Amino acid sequence: MLTKRIIPCLDIxxxxxxxxxxxxxxxxxxxxxxxxxxxxxxxxxxxxFLDISATNEQRKTFAxxxxxxxxxxxxxxxxxxxxxxxxxxxxxLEAGADKIAINSAAVKQPSLIEDLSLAFGSQxxxxxxxxxxVDGQWIVHTNGGNVKSNKNLFAWAKEAQERGAGEIxxxxxxxxGTKNGFAVEALNKLHDLLSIPVIASGGxxxxxxxxxxxxxxxxxxxxxxxxxxxxxxxxxxxKLFLHNNQIPIRLNDDRYQQDKF
Numbered sequence: 001m002l003t004k005r006i007i008p009c010l011d012i013x014x015x016x017x018x019x020x021x022x023x024x025x026x027x028x029x030x031x032x033x034x035x036x037x038x039x040x041x042x043x044x045x046x047x048x049f050l051d052i053s054a055t056n057e058q059r060k061t062f063a064x065x066x067x068x069x070x071x072x073x074x075x076x077x078x079x080x081x082x083x084x085x086x087x088x089x090x091x092x093l094e095a096g097a098d099k100i101a102i103n104s105a106a107v108k109q110p111s112l113i114e115d116l117s118l119a120f121g122s123q124x125x126x127x128x129x130x131x132x133x134v135d136g137q138w139i140v141h142t143n144g145g146n147v148k149s150n151k152n153l154f155a156w157a158k159e160a161q162e163r164g165a166g167e168i169x170x171x172x173x174x175x176x177g178t179k180n181g182f183a184v185e186a187l188n189k190l191h192d193l194l195s196i197p198v199i200a201s202g203g204x205x206x207x208x209x210x211x212x213x214x215x216x217x218x219x220x221x222x223x224x225x226x227x228x229x230x231x232x233x234x235x236x237x238x239k240l241f242l243h244n245n246q247i248p249i250r251l252n253d254d255r256y257q258q259d260k261f
Contacts (some may be wrong), residue, residue, distance in 0.1 A: 001247070002220070003045075003249055004150040004219075004220065004222070004242070005046055005199075006044055006045050006217075006222060006224075006235060006239060007044065007048055007221055007223040008039045008228045009034060009048040009050060009223045009224065009225065010032045010036060010047065010048065010050070012081070019057035022224060029175070032065065032069060032134075033065075034048065035067045036049075039075075039235065040073035040074055041075075041227065042234075042236060043220070043239060043251075044075060044077065044235055045076075046076040047073055047078070048074055048078045048080070049066060049069060049079045049097075050079075051079075052080055057243060060246050063092060063095040066079050066095040069096070070095065070096025072118055075209065076097060076098045076161075077097050077098050078097065078098065078099040078101040078125070078126055079095075079100060080102060083101070083105060085112070086116065086119050089119070090120075093124070093236070099123070099124050099125070099167075101126040101128040102125070102127060103127070103129065103130060103142060104142035105238050106160065107140060107151060107156070110160075111163070113127065113164050114163045114164050117163070117166070118164070118165075121166075122164045122166040124167065125168070126169050127157070127160040127168055128157060129173045130142070130145050131153040131171070131172065132172070135173055139151070140152070140153055140156050141173060145173050151200055152155075153186065154190065154193055158194065161195065163192060165196060167199060168190065168194065168196060168198060171202045172188065172203060173202065175202040175203075176203070177226060178202075178203055178205070179203065179205025179206070180203055180205060181203050182209060182222070183200075183202065183217075184216050186217075187200050187213060188217050191218035191219065192218075197221065198219050198221075198222050199219065199220065199221040199222070200221070200222045204222065204224035204227050204233070205235060206229065206233070207237075207241045209240075210241075211242060214247045217221050239242070239251055
């Protein structure tokens with residue numbers, strides 16, 4: 001059985017890690033290089049870097065910051081924000097990214113998914129989907145959650161897979177930053193619909209929420225930010241908690257050894 005993954009997320013604005021609630025009320029959460037290094041050392045399975053204002057500011061992701069973070073970590077590294085074409089992806093991979101997350105550009109030009117998958121391999125292409133419920137339907141939003149599209153979450157995720165996406169990163173805008181748990185029903189539906197991995201984002205508040213996302217949402221990975229950034233949940237302790245709740249997880253810290261056998 002494939003192990004589940006724990007993924008801290010660095011939302012970057014003006015070179016700093018930030019976090020908000022429902023994509024608003026942004027506050028500073030620290031230095032991204034230092035945080036990335038801590039997470040790499042503390043057993044995170046991957047790291048995600050999202051330049052949350054790049055698309056709205058019509059600029060590219062800060063490759064120099066990507067390069068600096070990559071120098072200090074030894075885990076898979078996903079980068080997103082302002083990615084619009086093959087050249088952008090090539091530049092970020094050269095800077096040290098292992099995977100690229102694309103949101104707004106893919107919604108506007110779905111064929112970009114096919115182009116990137118052919119150029120770099122589907123394992124490199126993560127389609128990030130920000131969605132919230134509108135009149136009972138999960139609707140995709142772009143530009144950092146500021147622009148409502150005409151796409152349904154499930155139909156778009158299925159299309160992205162068919163076009164060559166390697167993973168789906170689904171962020172529930174309704175749950176983001178609330179710490180009340182993940183969108184478990186939507187995650188479960190995505191699991192049943194897709195054959196590629198799904199990463200859950202939006203709603204982590206306590207360790208039990210991670211168990212719910214894995215056990216009931218059937219997600220492959222969980223991404224979280226503020227609970228890690230502000231020391232509310234310790235990654236090694238979280239992994240041991242998941243392990244003790246029968247969630248297959250990679251335990252790689254000396255503190256686990258007495259509990260593994």
